[in-house]
Amino acid sequence: MADAAQTIAVPPSEEFKGRSLWSDAWRRLLRNRAALVSAILLASIALACVLVPLLSPIAYDDVFWDSVSAPPDFASGHYFGTDDSGRDLFVRTMYGGRVSLTVGLVATLVSLVIGVTWGAVAGFLGGRVDGAMMRFVDILYSVPFIFFVIMLTVVFGRHIVLIYIAIGAVSWLDMARIVRGQTMSLKRREFVEAARAGGVRQSRVILRHIIPNCLGPVIVYVTLTVPNVILLESFLSFLGLGVQEPSTSWGVLISDGARIMETSPWALCFPAAFLAVTLACFNFIGDGLRDALDPKDR
């Protein structure tokens, strides 16, 4: 056996590459066709929303007095037609997409950070701290969401940031519960005990050992939270509590389109279709991730 006192210098080029569990999961995900197609579709939609100035020279608040409530017409440049105020629906759908997707991602990010931290700390510390932290979550659960949003709008006025805050404040609760459950089962596992026995500080145990091992269910939950958030935003906008005119989101477009759907069905169909397809994509990706990250294969 080699003398441990010798320094063994191995050039980095000779080191074997490890095959991490993430790369295994990634490979499995790529084999899932529904998830792959959904990912491509989603990316296309997002790209289109971002790059809409390249796709059409029209701005989202341009009014075309001579083409009010015009049906879709490729030649005229109004690919999705116009609404009853004469604004181009294609560009508005794309801009609406920007808002909806941004809300989805930002609010989910907020819920991720708060929820994961809250849940991991509560689950790890256990006892009375856990009890107190989770009772706080329970109380927040019982606050009626719509009233909360209405109160915020009354106090602060209608502003897009309020939507982020309101939705973020509500969606971290589920995340916290999930992460807490995961943490509680993880902290009994031997490698966590090994870390504690090794003198690792509690904060580092949570950060380095618990949270990365929770990420599987968390990632899956995130991909399912985003559509919920988008839907929630659409619902608020539908009620008139969301974004302000002339800015728009898919929810606002659907609300407006529903009003005029008998005469101008295109005004409802296009934004609704985009919303539905986006939500479906997220769900397929979420399912694919769940299969790929199946803990049985660890």
Added chain:
Amino acid sequence: MKGPPLLSVRDLSVHFHMAGSWLWRQPGAVLKAVDEVSFDLAPGETLGLVGESGCGKSTLGRAVLRLLPNIQGRVVWLGEDLAKLDEEAMRRKRREMQIVFQDPLAALDPRMTVGEIIAEPLRTFRPDMPAAESKAKVQAMMAGVGLLPQQINRYPHEFSGGQCQRIGIARAMINEPKLVVCDEPVSALDVSIQAQIVNLLMDLQRQYGMSMIFISHNLSVVRHVAHRIMVLYLGRVAEIADRDQLYRNPRHPYTQALISAVPIPDPDLERAKARLILKGDLPSPLHPPSGCAFRTRCPKATSLCAERRPELTPLELGHRVACHHWDK
């Protein structure tokens, strides 16, 4: 034993309180997993802890390292009573006392590379060490336990059971601790691999001079590794002796039955040997028998055994037994 002992344990007890029932007016039962155990450990010595399920050997190992709550009694480490330390002070002491687990793969974080796993104790206790030096130390340690240093970026699931155990041992040894508690380190491994790991632990002890508490239910393995052996039954010490004394001259009926039950891989010897088959099953640790816990299965039990719990009686040097009838 030259000099003061490294570790001095006196009347160590670990009690688990089972929830009682307010509704049915049942007080919670107390599970005495470890019941007033005392022993000393010298530097460089290996103490074998043997016993069967429910004897408390794993609990005792963890209690010495203070990995459990509800510990009573004194654990004196290099003259310092560990019970008097606060959490942070105890955490710093962990650099000197480490543990190797039974399930080699479960003891390693599946999301960390081998290099990160072995380097973690360095990060914890020597955070100022530069990365290059840390990596060199990790690779040296890997070579020292028989792993290829080039595998430093691999993940635990890419290794076999025996190799995972080597990783666990490397992690435990990297800060050169004075004590390593080995909790059934080879029980989950194939027979042909067990011998490799046992040899490794013995080599490391020769090289680094650490003490070991070797917990195992396998008497044959313990015989190779340990200098002294302590036999536990239902959380209590039945017998403690130097290795040769214990195997040649066991005095406690439980030790005698235990040794007799170990199968010898030789058809003639195995079939010819006198068998001391115990009657009955292990009593519930929640309701141990009165007096001597072993009396329900002991061929020598008398009414005295039910009345009085036997004390550890010293026999020859280093040999103590807890039995009223050890000399019959």
Added chain:
Amino acid sequence: MDAVLEIADLQVRFATPEGEVAAVNGVGLTVEPGETVGIVGESGSGKSQVFLAVMGLLASNGKAAGSVKFQGEEILGRPASALNQIRGARMSMIFQDPMTSLNPYLTIERQLTEVLVTHRAMSRGAARTAAVDMLERVQIPEADRRIGHYPFEFSGGMRQRAMVAMALLCQPELLIADEPTTALDVTVQAQILALMAELTRGARTALVLITHDLGVVAGLCDRVMVMYAGRVVETGAVRDIFHRPQHPYTAGLLASMPRLDSDLATHLQTIPGQPPNLQRLGPGCAFAERCPRVMDRCRVERPLLRTISGPGARQDGEGRMKACHLEEL
């Protein structure tokens, strides 16, 4: 007299995401009535899969080929309806973990009497009496009261005794025990093994004992078959195998086991390396990379199992066999 069990050229293949794995590759064995045979091997040797295939209990992604004859009748590949006539009644199996082998939702009584009611068409009452009797023979105290208990109310040793009772109730001609005492304490192991020896000898039941523990084999078995990487590497009478092993793996296993009666050298003898990856077996002998006596020939040409002369050889030629290029160890 007809052999109770005759396995010839058994192959078991599993379809896995990484490709096909041959867990068992050309295994043959004959078990005579009343004989006790030990099957020794470590993880990956295929020892359990051989008998899961015999009992028709392979996982859904496993396929068995070859021949398995029970009392002269071919049973490999037969449908479950045909196998159910034999399983439990004439051929039974006990497993390592008694907690998962026993149904936690049924009382011991239900599980034991089920075997008798199904196979012997006994009435519930008569079956209960027989079951209590059997539990007493396996030394479960207060059998009449305890038979009504659930498995979780039994200790590990008692559960395994209940399993032995259940397996022997119909007086099968063959009992297969897959690591029956590995999960038990050594004192309980001694009890269970003594029990199995007594009961099988009394009823002339053939016993196949699958284990990795050579000590258990030494005490109980008449013949031993050693397996490595899905193949048989050595078979013979128990004394011959232990005192004059002819395959380096067998010799290595015996030498690396710490024993209560050995001299205490500083180092235990070991078999270097680790058990093979069944998906990456080379053309030669699977043991070649760990063998202390390896020759060039071993790496390219797989040694076939051949009969060698010796005290363990029987009239039918089967008896003392090894799969090694070495003439003499």
